[in-house]
Amino acid sequence: MELFSSRIFFFILFIATSCSSEYTRPGPRHLVFRKNDRSDSEPQQVHISLAGQDHIRVSWVTSDKNVQSIVEYGKTSGKYDASATGESISYRYLFYKSGENHHVKIGPLESNTTYYYKCGGSGPEFSFRTPPVAFPIEFAVAGDLGQTEWTQSTLTHIGSMDYDVLLLPGDLSYADFQQPLWDSFGRLVEPYASARPWMVTEGNHDIEKMPIIYPHGFKAYNARWPMPYQESGSASNLYYSFDVVGVHIIMLGSYTDFDANSDQYKWLQNDLASIDRAKTPWVFALIHAPWYNTNLAHRGEGENMRQALEQILYKARVDVVFTGHVHAYERFTRVYDNNVDHCAPIHVTIGDGGNKEGLARMFNIPSPSISLYREPSFGHGRLRVFNSTHAHWSWHRNNDNDTVIADEIWLKSLSSTTMCK
Numbered sequence: 482m483e484l485f486s487s488r489i490f491f492f493i494l495f496i497a498t499s500c501s502s503e504y505t506r507p508g509p510r511h512l513v514f515r516k517n518d519r520s521d522s523e524p525q526q527v528h529i530s531l532a533g534q535d536h537i538r539v540s541w542v543t544s545d546k547n548v549q550s551i552v553e554y555g556k557t558s559g560k561y562d563a564s565a566t567g568e569s570i571s572y573r574y575l576f577y578k579s580g581e582n583h584h585v586k587i588g589p590l591e592s593n594t595t596y597y598y599k600c601g602g603s604g605p606e607f608s609f610r611t612p613p614v615a616f617p618i619e620f621a622v623a624g625d626l627g628q629t630e631w632t633q634s635t636l637t638h639i640g641s642m643d644y645d646v647l648l649l650p651g652d653l654s655y656a657d658f659q660q661p662l663w664d665s666f667g668r669l670v671e672p673y674a675s676a677r678p679w680m681v682t683e684g685n686h687d688i689e690k691m692p693i694i695y696p697h698g699f700k701a702y703n704a705r706w707p708m709p710y711q712e713s714g715s716a717s718n719l720y721y722s723f724d725v726v727g728v729h730i731i732m733l734g735s736y737t738d739f740d741a742n743s744d745q746y747k748w749l750q751n752d753l754a755s756i757d758r759a760k761t762p763w764v765f766a767l768i769h770a771p772w773y774n775t776n777l778a779h780r781g782e783g784e785n786m787r788q789a790l791e792q793i794l795y796k797a798r799v800d801v802v803f804t805g806h807v808h809a810y811e812r813f814t815r816v817y818d819n820n821v822d823h824c825a826p827i828h829v830t831i832g833d834g835g836n837k838e839g840l841a842r843m844f845n846i847p848s849p850s851i852s853l854y855r856e857p858s859f860g861h862g863r864l865r866v867f868n869s870t871h872a873h874w875s876w877h878r879n880n881d882n883d884t885v886i887a888d889e890i891w892l893k894s895l896s897s898t899t900m901c902k
């Protein structure tokens with residue numbers, strides 16, 4: 482009888498963790514370490530981010546400390562009729578000394594335009610395309626990336642389809658104190674992150690706190706991945722917001738204070754109050770640790786933050802909250818305070834970018850009614866905002882060499898939903 486019960490249990494478990502019966506999930510894959518193949522003065526780890534109205538921040542690393550923080554750019558390959566200078570910083574972490582991290586803000590730039598650029602006066606030419614001036618706009622969304630062969634697969638899928646801006650809800654390199662892995666991650670993502678703006682917020686693997694010597698953490702993260710926090714009135718690189726083509730995006734920090742007396746809370750209140758829905762009819766938020774999660778991994782870790790901030794996001798009619806941390810995909814219905822609410826955000830966990838820890842395979846049973854789709858597979862998401870009222874969300878599972886749409890849904894903006902105004 483006992484044997485029979487345990488077989489029933491494992492059978493139920495198997496069904497519960499396999500939303501897609503025809504797909505056999507592969508296991509974890511190896512770490513990918515990208516070595517530097519450029520000279521000391523040439524740029525490596527090049528990536529770009531949006532930096533206020535019509536501006537882009539170009540970031541890169543050189544081993545040579547004497548390279549100038551200058552970006553030359555123009556609309557024709559090899560012909561640079563504009564240039565801008567910025568600043569650089571390096572940091573020490575135990576016995577590791579970083580290269581020079583250069584950050585240069587360029588612009589004003591024209592929308593939907595390809596720019597060619599060179600960093601620090603030498604090395605290869607790069608190019609990027611600026612976001613469009615009006616809808617539609619397409620976001621790629623990938624969390625908990627890391628640097629494994631699965632990460633490479635996710636990046637290949639991301640690069641195989643066009644997009645305008647990438648959103649990453651935390652856990653970038655999984656360096657986990659081994660600083661050369663930050664450099665390797667920068668090289669791995671360069672082909673993608675140098676061509677489209679990558680907008681990130683921090684995860685727990687980005688903290689790298691050490692008692693007494695590094696009590697505040699985020700030493701590498703802040704030095705390498707500065708985001709436009711000053712442009713959005715924030716005092717910290719750990720939370721900020723930006724507008725792009727009718728969309729207001731709020732990047733929140735799970736690993737800095739968020740209680741009602743915190744700077745983040747006060748900043749968020751002001752930020753939400755300043756949203757003009759005529760200008761940005763859509764509002765999305767990104768957070769690392771999910772507020773809603775039916776996976777057995779990381780249960781309840783976002784609960785304090787949910788209790789502190791959910792009400793103000795709800796009242797501001799945030800359309801979707803994207804999270805990471807849990808290495809699986811899960812999509813909830815519109816939910817507020819654990820109940821279905823048609824004027825609340827949809828919550829999506831997309832922590833399945835491909836990191837070294839593998840998948841979070843176990844979900845609780847039975848699935849609560851607020852969870853509409855859940856699956857432990859690697860992949861990434863696509864958010865195509867067509868106009869002020871309609872957007873399409875799809876989750877693309879990495880199925881070896883193909884990208885397979887496993888989940889999709891049409892969204893209607895809350896600002897256009899009469900009962901939610």
Ligand SMILES: [Fe+2]
Nearest residue numbers: 652684685806
């Ligand atoms: Fe995490």
